[in-house]
Amino acid sequence: MVFIDNLGNQLSFNTKPKKVISLVPAISETLYDLNAEELIVGITQHCVHPPHFKHTKQIIGDQHKIDINAIKALQPDLIFCNKGENTLEIVQQLQTFTQVYVTNIQSIKDTKHFIKNIGLLLNRRTDADLLLRKIDLKLEDFKFYIKNCTPKKVAYFTGYHPWKVAGNNTYIDEMLTLCKLSNIYQNLEQYSEINPKRIRHDGDPEVLLFPSAPFPFKDEHAFEISEYTNRSSAVFVDGETFSGFGSRLLRAFDYFKTVRNRLDQGTSF
Numbered sequence: 001m002v003f004i005d006n007l008g009n010q011l012s013f014n015t016k017p018k019k020v021i022s023l024v025p026a027i028s029e030t031l032y033d034l035n036a037e038e039l040i041v042g043i044t045q046h047c048v049h050p051p052h053f054k055h056t057k058q059i060i061g062d063q064h065k066i067d068i069n070a071i072k073a074l075q076p077d078l079i080f081c082n083k084g085e086n087t088l089e090i091v092q093q094l095q096t097f098t099q100v101y102v103t104n105i106q107s108i109k110d111t112k113h114f115i116k117n118i119g120l121l122l123n124r125r126t127d128a129d130l131l132l133r134k135i136d137l138k139l140e141d142f143k144f145y146i147k148n149c150t151p152k153k154v155a156y157f158t159g160y161h162p163w164k165v166a167g168n169n170t171y172i173d174e175m176l177t178l179c180k181l182s183n184i185y186q187n188l189e190q191y192s193e194i195n196p197k198r199i200r201h202d203g204d205p206e207v208l209l210f211p212s213a214p215f216p217f218k219d220e221h222a223f224e225i226s227e228y229t230n231r232s233s234a235v236f237v238d239g240e241t242f243s244g245f246g247s248r249l250l251r252a253f254d255y256f257k258t259v260r261n262r263l264d265q266g267t268s269f
Helices: 025-033 068-074 088-095 108-121 125-146 171-178 196-202 219-226 239-243 248-265
Strands: 002-004 010-012 020-022 040-043 078-082 099-103 152-159 164-166 181-183 191-193 207-211 233-237
Touching: 002 108, 010 099, 020 025, 025 040, 025 078, 025 108, 025 248, 040 068, 068 088, 078 088, 088 099, 108 125, 108 171, 125 248, 152 171, 152 191, 164 171, 171 181, 171 239, 171 248, 196 219, 207 219, 207 239, 219 233, 233 239, 233 248, 239 248
Parallel strands: 020 040, 020 078, 078 099, 152 181, 152 207, 207 233
Antiparallel strands: 002 010, 152 164, 164 191
């Protein structure tokens, strides 16, 4: 079996992988939802879904700092990484002794292709097909719901000091577009630094979106940047849902409806 990951790396297997490590929370959750839990031998400390993983799987560090000796001891057949969450140095270290599948998910199309590939790679094709059908049904339902919603201009923050936002070619930007939330920083590449004092000039958003992850924004951050806006509403959202690809997408659509309902009604979160 030969597979090509999102960076063009070729992976070749004589048999189905039997020992897998995930360095990406969204992938760990997807493996569980594809009934591949018994294949997982290692995860990061941030792989918190499902909750029992922290008790049943070996923790081998986090996305940016791994215990390479612990990983080698587990003798994995396959390790899943993500371009935006794991460094090139980590990927190259792992490639010296095992196969590494690197994801780079920027769209729903990308996440569906990845789910299909996992199904083929780990002998979970039936589970993957079922999950994809469920996602398609949820997506069609959401598109029907959202068509009557009024577009709103937003800024989606991802970092503080320096202030960073989600720009184009990101999974977050596709989720915003799906929700008819027009990203004023769509002209910027991926995750870019901005000058908060210029936010009105940049697009004067109606809504400022502050996710729970990767940076845990608080009220004081919203108050700080609101000084530079023209009465924008500050809204705190679940960062895992807006950025979590894979099977998380299946659960995202109901949450997005909640977000849009509250934005349209002007109620607080």
